[in-house]
Amino acid sequence: MPYVVERVVKWGECDPAGIIYTPRAFDYATEAVEGWYRDVGGLDWQGMGQRNFGAPTVHAECDFLRPLRPNEKVRVVLGIERIGEASLTFRIDCLGGDGEPSLKVTMVSCFTDFAGGEARPMPIPPDIRARARIYRDAGLGYK
Amino acid sequence: MPYVVERVVKWGECDPAGIIYTPRAFDYATEAVEGWYRDVGGLDWQGMGQRNFGAPTVHAECDFLRPLRPNEKVRVVLGIERIGEASLTFRIDCLGGDGEPSLKVTMVSCFTDFAGGEARPMPIPPDIRARARIYRDAGLGYK
Amino acid sequence: MPYVVERVVKWGECDPAGIIYTPRAFDYATEAVEGWYRDVGGLDWQGMGQRNFGAPTVHAECDFLRPLRPNEKVRVVLGIERIGEASLTFRIDCLGGDGEPSLKVTMVSCFTDFAGGEARPMPIPPDIRARARIYRDAGLGYK
Amino acid sequence: MPYVVERVVKWGECDPAGIIYTPRAFDYATEAVEGWYRDVGGLDWQGMGQRNFGAPTVHAECDFLRPLRPNEKVRVVLGIERIGEASLTFRIDCLGGDGEPSLKVTMVSCFTDFAGGEARPMPIPPDIRARARIYRDAGLGYK
Numbered sequence: 084m085p086y087v088v089e090r091v092v093k094w095g096e097c098d099p100a101g102i103i104y105t106p107r108a109f110d111y112a113t114e115a116v117e118g119w120y121r122d123v124g125g126l127d128w129q130g131m132g133q134r135n136f137g138a139p140t141v142h143a144e145c146d147f148l149r150p151l152r153p154n155e156k157v158r159v160v161l162g163i164e165r166i167g168e169a170s171l172t173f174r175i176d177c178l179g180g181d182g183e184p185s186l187k188v189t190m191v192s193c194f195t196d197f198a199g200g201e202a203r204p205m206p207i208p209p210d211i212r213a214r215a216r217i218y219r220d221a222g223l224g225y226k
Numbered sequence: 227m228p229y230v231v232e233r234v235v236k237w238g239e240c241d242p243a244g245i246i247y248t249p250r251a252f253d254y255a256t257e258a259v260e261g262w263y264r265d266v267g268g269l270d271w272q273g274m275g276q277r278n279f280g281a282p283t284v285h286a287e288c289d290f291l292r293p294l295r296p297n298e299k300v301r302v303v304l305g306i307e308r309i310g311e312a313s314l315t316f317r318i319d320c321l322g323g324d325g326e327p328s329l330k331v332t333m334v335s336c337f338t339d340f341a342g343g344e345a346r347p348m349p350i351p352p353d354i355r356a357r358a359r360i361y362r363d364a365g366l367g368y369k
Numbered sequence: 370m371p372y373v374v375e376r377v378v379k380w381g382e383c384d385p386a387g388i389i390y391t392p393r394a395f396d397y398a399t400e401a402v403e404g405w406y407r408d409v410g411g412l413d414w415q416g417m418g419q420r421n422f423g424a425p426t427v428h429a430e431c432d433f434l435r436p437l438r439p440n441e442k443v444r445v446v447l448g449i450e451r452i453g454e455a456s457l458t459f460r461i462d463c464l465g466g467d468g469e470p471s472l473k474v475t476m477v478s479c480f481t482d483f484a485g486g487e488a489r490p491m492p493i494p495p496d497i498r499a500r501a502r503i504y505r506d507a508g509l510g511y512k
Numbered sequence: 513m514p515y516v517v518e519r520v521v522k523w524g525e526c527d528p529a530g531i532i533y534t535p536r537a538f539d540y541a542t543e544a545v546e547g548w549y550r551d552v553g554g555l556d557w558q559g560m561g562q563r564n565f566g567a568p569t570v571h572a573e574c575d576f577l578r579p580l581r582p583n584e585k586v587r588v589v590l591g592i593e594r595i596g597e598a599s600l601t602f603r604i605d606c607l608g609g610d611g612e613p614s615l616k617v618t619m620v621s622c623f624t625d626f627a628g629g630e631a632r633p634m635p636i637p638p639d640i641r642a643r644a645r646i647y648r649d650a651g652l653g654y655k
């Protein structure tokens with residue numbers, strides 16, 4: 084089963100045009116990635132911080148296909164597109180109330196070592212890599 | 227001179243009713259308090275954290291007198307209402323484009339010692355207390 | 370049954386101190402009030418706007434009893450404290466992962482007629498008043 | 513002169529890692545685009561709405577080059593990369609306290625006609641197009 088977050092578009096996420104405010108697309112996507120690390124990847128961002136590393140986003144992009152409106156039910160579906168040496172590329176699709184894709188987001192996390200006060204890319208920890216591989220190989224995500 | 231933050235109401239701070247979304251009043255007020263500590267109080271929140279203490283808000287309230295709208299120029303004026311043993315009570319007034327008060331906010335910071343892993347109230351550090359006294363005694367803030 | 374929203378504290382709702390950022394308390398509370406109108410009160414904010422009225426918040430306050438942290442499960446429990454001529458007073462309690470209250474919020478909605486281009490208080494619509502009464506009389510909310 | 517917004521990174525825009533929370537990059541960029549339309553383009557988003565059209569973002573992307581931290585001074589510099597039939601492509605660079613680029617954002621606005629209840633792309637209004645051309649031809653933006 085793909086990792087899915089179900090949410091309802093909040094009044095305060097929308098702007099005076101009555102549709103979701105552009106940057107909120109990335110709030111939706113970032114929260115899905117956060118949840119994937121916690122619920123599927125085996126280590127949440129807090130746990131990474133305690134071990135002196137992290138997985139900050141180095142690239143994010145979104146195509147806005149159809150505006151979302153207050154009270155609309157949204158399914159945020161997460162897939163993994165690519166597993167690099169130090170990076171994971173997530174594809175996050177937000178499906179609106181009619182089941183059609185509304186937001187198509189790509190986010191790239193780069194694993195980063197903060198030990199020694201400097202930030203350096205580091206290989207994906209083996210546990211997280213193994214889980215990401217299983218997830219990707221199962222072909223999960225929105226088709 | 228009172229501590230004043232000038233801002234312009236952003237499109238994304240407003241909701242589908244075309245007016246500022248309720249919780250944003252507290253964003254405005256919190257950012258003014260943050261700025262006061264940095265620019266007037268002599269120590270910013272980051273500096274406090276490095277010394278293992280902080281000044282989290284323990285109480286906040288707001289009267290919404292008049293809605294703010296996109297592009298409206300706002301003057302956020304900060305006053306100090308009370309200096310306690312461990313707490314500072316700020317009064318933050320947001321004046322809209324017509325100069326009339328729109329939001330009337332009260333926020334109470336409680337100085338808190340995080341050393342030893344537990345959070346305990348602590349006396350206001352003497353430097354910050356001295357600066358707060360000068361500021362309050364000058365009668366600064368919105369009248 | 371009281372109206373309860375279950376949520377998980379997001380990384381992005383927390384600040385560099387590792388705890389929920391003050392204004393987010395009012396995001397939690399406002400979203401619970403929004404949900405109550407939609408799911409219990411019988412008319413959501415969008416529907417009100419289409420009929421040319423609204424229920425903006427005229428007063429909000431919060432006591433911060435205990436900080437919330439990333440990934441903490443929160444139960445947001447809504448009660449109605451008072452039904453006025455034109456206003457509803459909500460009491461929203463956010464219970465942290467240990468079941469203890471963390472945030473104690475009061476929010477007052479004032480029903481407001483926007484017809485004719487001016488905003489004027491108006492009596493609570495009979496349907497919403499009836500539902501609010503049933504809810505309040507059942508003694509729902511956090512004790 | 514290029515259109516520049518000067519801002520200071522807020523405590524509440526940063527996450528428990530002590531750096532700017534990913535989606536806030538798009539808040540910074542969107543607010544710069546909003547300001548450009550108002551201050552340079554000759555018509556703000558509210559004015560567009562009153563004339564039954566808008567310029568919603570259809571694509572947004574960001575490279576995160578260096579994290580921003582609380583209190584860091586940021587210069588948000590806006591350039592126009594491309595003027596299409598119905599769209600404007602903005603390039604927004606956020607320069608950190610050291611003057612080096614921290615966030616490199618691209619945002620595409622698509623002019624959209626909302627008359628008749630349906631959203632359809634429309635040519636850029638001549639006035640806005642003329643101003644965009646002058647701005648682009650002057651080669652403004654970050655180099």
